[in-house]
Amino acid sequence: MQKGTFPLTTSSRVTYMRLMLLGFIFLCFSLLTGAQDECPLQLDPQRVVVRYGGSVEVNCNTSVAHKGMGWEASEGAVPKTNDSLITWRVSELKEWDIKTLCYINLKYKIGNENPCKVELNVTIYKTPDSVSISTVNHRGPMIEGQQYELQCDVHDVAPVQYLTVKWYKGQTLLHQTTFTDTIETPVNKAVTLLIRPDRADDGAQYWCEAELDLGAEGPQPSPKYSSEPLSITVYYKPIINETKLPSVVRVFRGYPEVLVCEAEGNPKPTISWSLGTNSTVHSTNSEKLNITESTPENVYCIANNSVGSDIRGVNVYIQDISISFVNHSGAVIVGKQYELQCIIQNVDPSKSVVVRWYKLSQTNSTDANTTSVSNSSKLQISPSKTDDGAQYWCEVEGTPPVSSDCLNITVHYKPIINKIKLPSTVPVFRGYPEVLVCEAEGNPKPTISWSFGANDKKNSEKLNITESTPENVSCTANNSVGSDIRHVKVILKEDYLPLIAGLIAVIVAFISVIFIFIFSIYYKTAKMGHYSLKNAKPSAQNGNIAQNGKHNTIPMKKLSQSSILA
Template identity: 40%
Template sequence: MCQRTLFGISLGLLCLYLVTGTNASSNLRLDPPRIVASFGSSISANCSTDVADYLIMGWEAPIGTSEKTGPKMVTWIVGNLTEWDMKPSCFINVRDQPLPEELPLSLTIYKIPDSVSISTVNHTGPMIEGRQYELQCDIQNVAPVGNVTMKWYKGDTQVGNTTFSESSKTPDNLLATLQISPSRDDDGAQYRCKAELDLGPEGPQPLPAVMSDPLNITVHYGPEISCYSGNFTAIRNEEFTPNCTVQGHPTPEITWYKEGVTVSFPKKMDINDAGQYILNASSYTHAIHPVEIQVLYAPFEIKELEKTTINQNYDGVLKCSSVSKPRPQYNWTYPPADNVKVENVDAVSLLHLDYITGHNTGNYTCTAYNHLGETSQSVQVEMGATQTSSASITTVNHSGPMIEGTQYELQCDVQYVAPVQHITVHWYKGTTRLNSQSFNLSQTGNKYQTNLFSTLRVFSNRTDNGAQYKCVAELTPKADGRHRISVTSEPLNITVHYKPVINIEKLPSVVPVFRGYQEVLVCEAEGYPAPTIIWTFKSHMVMGENYTIEEATNENVGLYTCTANNSVNTTIIVVKVILKEFPTSNVSISTVGHTGPMVEGRKYQLQCDIRVPTLRLLSVIWYKGGTQIANKSFTDSTKAAAVHLSTLQISPKTDDNGAEYICVAELELNWHVDEARSSLEMKSQILGITVRSGKRTTFWAIVGPSVGLAVVLILGYALKMKIG
């Protein structure tokens, strides 16, 4: 429907104007070019031109009137602005211009909000310090939305700003949120939100704005627990109270717990009172704070010191421990000997006997003490039998099968009875010694340790599958080399996995096939575990070593992919399958329905027979001597060999006597004869013609057919009589 407010033009011409379209105007001016007005107000705009010879000028708008207010000016007048999404424009039809010109008026219609309110989302009552809360500001019935700015205030300080990207020009409701995390200092604070309409320099100043009523918040915090220390020390049988304070609003209630049981302080401490205590402070919520209380006391009875049997020529150890706070110190009394050494480690005292002899038997006493008291215990040490050593072999940071070509580390753990002066570790694969490593423990000061390890790095190979590794440790307890001990590990059996290797002798990179024949592509792969073999060609997939091409055609030549895969890796080979056979084709030329010499002026038909395989395009070129005289092209989409015929009409003259004709077939095949060529040119044999003059027929033309026949009959009769 055509809707324009026009000056001096019919409705029919207006509809023609709307159908033919508009051009951007350079002949129109608007005053003002932009209007910002509130909904329901009155506005007007002038449109003028410098063009004297125009057909029509007016305004297009859904409301208002267009009045001519000057010889070259029309004015759009709206008394009550009630349409929101208007795009008024001034237009002009200039003589001798095919299309009218149009200039739109920028019009912004606004409406201040009916109301602005602030609230808390999903929350009522006091807020908790440190928690996140969401304030929401609701703006009712405002336009245009894209010109609204929401400002947040805490007291008189702006704390947030929100703009809106909606393009709606009609009144709408807006919602904005503000995340806050109040502190105790915010108790009693007031939050407000204000909606402003920023309509640009043409809009009202100051900016229209509506402020919400204030939102008062109450902030609760705590309880907060502060202790002088996280660890407290008490003396056994003395009263004690932890030094802790609690703050919070409202004032919290304080309770102490130990293992879930209420405890009251001050308290007389015992050994069992040591441990963790929980201070619980409760108000609108609760807080807990753990503290550790240790109780100091004198050493209790000696532990781990028992009657011991020692081995001659080896080392022995006596162990003495006690429980006390602070940790106890130790003192030993024992039979005098030069091979005794005392070592205190982690509140335990160790008495080492080096190279035990009969002088080390007797009574040993250990005393544990601290500043609160002491305790003692004695044991009897006797001579016993010799202990044994052992060796074991493992793979470092690996389990399961090995992968070919990967380096692994084997470790030989040797457990022995100290002291040992010298150890040699021999490595074997089967019965073959691979390596030896020696350890001189007396020089390194480690002769009292009871274990060591030796490592061997190996690169796995498929030939090692099922191999056995072992290590042999030779121990020399005494410096003089006597009493050598040899221990052998259990064998370590290894399994070696290796990636697939495709046999390229049976699968070359290029495989020629012959059209119409079967071809089997063979992909053999060696690997452990045995690989899975998959053939893929285009979207077709075949499992197994063989891919059979039942009948070689253009559609099944190309790139074939063999993929051999096992748990180690994947091997891929791409095979190019090509057609290599040469076509059985021939071209021949003949005369249709005629043999012998030709007669001048008569018409004859030459025929070119082309026997070729499947092709895309055939061109037949006719030559007379060395001159091309005709050309014919046609296609054949059949897949089998075919005979193609091409004919040529000729009417020879006596000058053509002895002329030579040939036909040449240019073939564009559906396959490649070789790697670089897909077309073929084939020539026929030469067809030579003999042409006789046509004058011997003029007798018939002169006397006519009837007279000529009579003369022939008479001459024939006369000849017969003469012969008779």
């Protein structure tokens, strides 16, 4: 005996042979019965979708030996033939419940001698004649919030089991309905949709669509038929625009405000205003109301139409803007600091306002200062004398900006004496009085006084100075703010001018006498001198010329005896 083998007894071998025989018999039986259950026919196509009245053509073929095959149909039947390929044809199919079978008589068959058959799946369809939409038991506009029923009618369509009805609002799919009916003939179908429109649906268009989805064998794309759109009108009660009409309105005194009450509603609402408790202004076109300082604190806007109404209450606050000094009244003093305040009454506590400060001075220049506050603004000022008569005001930024009244300030400052007109030293000639002028600038206008001597005083801007005036005088300018003093030294001088003038006159006269004397001497000697004819000799060149003993010749004329006697 080899290692790893087991010996079989005679009984074991018999049992093994029996099991093998039973298995072989079972296998043969299974192969015979399986061949009997499967029908060796192929349909091309296996399913047909035909429009009512359309043509159809289907092939039936086999690859096994047979004793005849054919088509059984109420239309287009094909008698039994020994061919392996036969065709069922119908040029105009109009039988809704047609049953079509391809059969074959097998040549080798055990048991039942009936032919095997394969049924052709035939679907005949018809698109709807019309698709329409309407409202159920209602006409005219719809009311917001109420429920309405729409109906879609699909007429004469088959088969209904492939029908889908879709509802649309605009381009938005709302709902779709399918059917489980197995009716093959055309039917009418009515599908309803419940809607509850709101104001956004006013003018919306609803429509329905009937689609026949016949599968891959049917027409592509699937036939779709739509209704005409149904436009709906939705009536809804008014809603007042609270953005344009706030619940609190603040109006500056002297600056009228216009309230605008706009309401959205259908039909278009009428607007009315209720002022206070008894006064009512009503107008179908009056969306605006002018608010002034005389308007009552509480006003109401009422929007009304056939569906309902809306009311909006408005609290009117009259705002004042004022400017004043803080803890001060009257004129201000140069060099001191003061505080101005701008008060805005009835400001919304949740908001801040922008306040601008302005000053118009005598130089016609405007300064501005901006600050953001809740209900008041303050400004520190330190006026100079050029600010006397300046105007301050504050302005609240807005459209238009709102300004306070102007605050005119009066600036007081102590006097300042004009030192140019009143020098510190004044010379005075004896016998010639002098007038001193003391002018001072100050506000209030200062009083002028002169002090000279021990107790002598004079209230005047001018002071006459004579030789009896003391050497030291003082001018004092005084007002409610302060004073200024100017000391003047008077220097008395002798007047030597007449003496000098007389001396000059004597000297001029003396010089004049001397000049005249010298001139007369010169005139006698040079112009009117002596001429001597003694020892005069005629000139050799000219017998008529005589000499006076000098180099100068004197013209001479020889006279005859007769000329001399004559």
